[in-house]
Amino acid sequence: MDRMDRVDFKPTVFPQLTAGDMDEAADAYAAAPLLNCLLRELAEPTPEPGVHRLRADGRMLRVRGTRRPVEPEVYTGGAWHRLTHRELVAFAAEELRRSTGAANSELPAEMTDSRDVVAALLRVRAGATPPEDPYLRSEQSLITGHPYHPAPKTRGGGPVGGWLPYAPEAYTRFPLELLAVREDTVVEEGDTRALDTLGRAPAGYRLLPAHPWQLTLTGAGRAIRDAFADGRLLRLGPTARPFWPTAAVRTLYAPEDDLFVKFSLDVRITNDIRRLWRHDLLKVRATDAATAAAFAAQDRPAAWLSDRGYRTADFAFEELAVLVRDGLRDHLVPGATPLLAAALVEGFDGNPLDRLTEPSAWWAAYLRQVVPPVLEAFARHGVVVEAHLQNTLVAVDAAGTPVQALFRDAEGVKLLPGVTRAAGWERLVYCLIVNHLAELAALLAERFPGTDPWPAVRRELHRRGADHGLPEIAALLSSPTVPGKTNLLLRWTRADGADARYVPLPNPLAGF
Structure with a gap:
């Protein structure tokens, strides 16, 4: 380590978000969680401040900051070399191949997409107005996201126009797409009455709100297309009031109705494709009931927001599922x-x-x-x-x-x-x-x-x-x-x- 330059390390400070340095800011935001993952999972600290040894090949990686590391440098050819975000992604992929012996082309693309999403969000937020409600403002504040995920902001790699209108980080709100599903095809469990307050269904049908992004992603599928064609599924138009996306992206909140709804979303966000999977829905009521009982028995103000029921259609059980969650007002002190x-x-x-x-x-x-x-x-x-x-x-x-x-x-x-x-x-x-x-x-x-x-x-x-x-x-x-x-x-x-x-x-x- 004698040949390595010594530097003074200070707390992480991200670049100021002016028009000229949005790309630099996006690189810093996207690099921090990826570096956290690399240092946690594939490296060991050395006595030199900020310097870590990669386990697979002994290479040295230096960062500034601890909680949110930035400015990654690799030691090669007798000197430190700064890594751009693109180079950091390639560096991480190479280290992962050496560590696991496996190849993966998907994850580097997700890392790059996550960085590009952050850049798009920063540009939009520069001219957007955050919600006045401090609760909604907190839900829509997460630009970095999960601090220990390599691609916390990936949105499936699609065009910006496909996901941006539904991004909580862009301070968005939007109406749901209101569908009517024929009664003999409805599948539901628990208390879903709140869904029936969002509009009026024709005789013989039940209301089924849909996330507009999910409907775009899955609406061209044969099962849903055929259901629209034969009348099992009808479009009724948008809901009268908008819903605000929370940090989870697919869970939305209507403040006026004090109602949370959670949808399937056929997009990978962090580790999962965020669909409401059949096996999870079939056990959610039992799990929720046990959890609600555990909180109700406690002599303290803590509260559980119950997932009190779901509704869907038998011909698109997972794609069109919507889960109803307790609002806040009845639980808050x-x-x-x-x-x-x-x-x-x-x-x-x-x-x-x-x-x-x-x-x-x-x-x-x-x-x-x-x-x-x-x-x-x-x-x-x-x-x-x-x-x-x-x-x-x-x-x-x-x-x-x-x-x-x-x-x-x-x-x-x-x-x-x-x-x-x-x-x-x-x-x-x-x-x-x-x-x-x-x-x-x-x-x-x-x-x-x-x-x-x-x-x-x-x-x-x-x-x-x-x-x-x-x-x-x-x-x-x-x-x-x-x-x-x-x-x-x-x-x-x-x-x-x-x-x-x-x-x-x-x-x-x-x-x-």
Whole structure:
């Protein structure tokens, strides 16, 4: 390492988003999560600040910043060479081939598409007005997205005009396409009455709202085309009111109706084609009921947003499925404002973290709201909530202090003994500790130098472990490692999106 230049490393600062440097900004936004994946899954740190050794061939990769690394450089020919985003994608693909022995042409294309999506979003946002509602603003704020995914913003590689009108990050809202499906072909389970308030169906038909992008993607298929032709399916026009896409893209919210609806979307977003798969729909009511019961039994303000029913057509069961989710008003404590937890990390106008001058009281309040309900659901009910950043809403009072946590998405919930207790606990630790709390802790440590957020996490876990008799807590607090999901390797090896695999990461909770 003697021949390598030494540099001073400072916290990540992305370029200013002026007209002249949109491409540079897009490169920085897109490089950060890809670099996070490379460093987590394929590299090891060296004693040199910011320098990492790639395991497959020993090459050296240097970055600036820690939480959101930028400015990647590779050491070759006796000097450091800066990598453009295109070169970084090629570098990552070469390292993956050497590490796995497998080839993959899809993922590099997704990485490039993700970067191009970010560039398009930055151009649109420069002249767009964000929503006034702080909740909607938080849902539509995520330009980086998943900080440990190689292509967090890919939109299927299609033309910009195909996806941009439906992109939450572009501050969009739009009406749904309202269909009528003949009654004898309707398939539904649970409480879907909210769908019937969106319009009026002809006699003998039921309303079936559709995401306009999904209808474009699948409407030319034979099953749907034939259903329109023979009258099993009718077009009624757009809904009277618009819906706002949330961070999940395919889940939309109508504030006036306080209604969430979730659709199939035949586009790969992060690890999955985001279709409402038949096997998931057939079990969602049982999973949701168990989760709702686990939260209802708790003596705290935490809430579960129930996926209370779905409706579809038997001739296009997955393509036209729509899931109805609880709204916010009946669950929120009085006077509280819900905010997407992922937005607290990424930043948005109205972020309560921007008001802090000292984080300890705020952080303690946050932990009190978020950690206990997840642990209690596991300990007393065998429910593994997928409490990652995009599935968690944190409601704050007028001062910005967390007063409630709300969780969502029954599709990601696991139930014991459907999964083993060990597998369930591993997933809980990854979602809650690594994906969620570690991101906020890193942000607080970056914003408030000298602050260590982890003792407070340790105290909260220790307290709740004693409350619920969870032996896993003591093991977690003494373990040298915690599980980090390997999204880069999962996508490169074309693993199923639900097939979580983990790499051991240093445990920030240990060593106190």
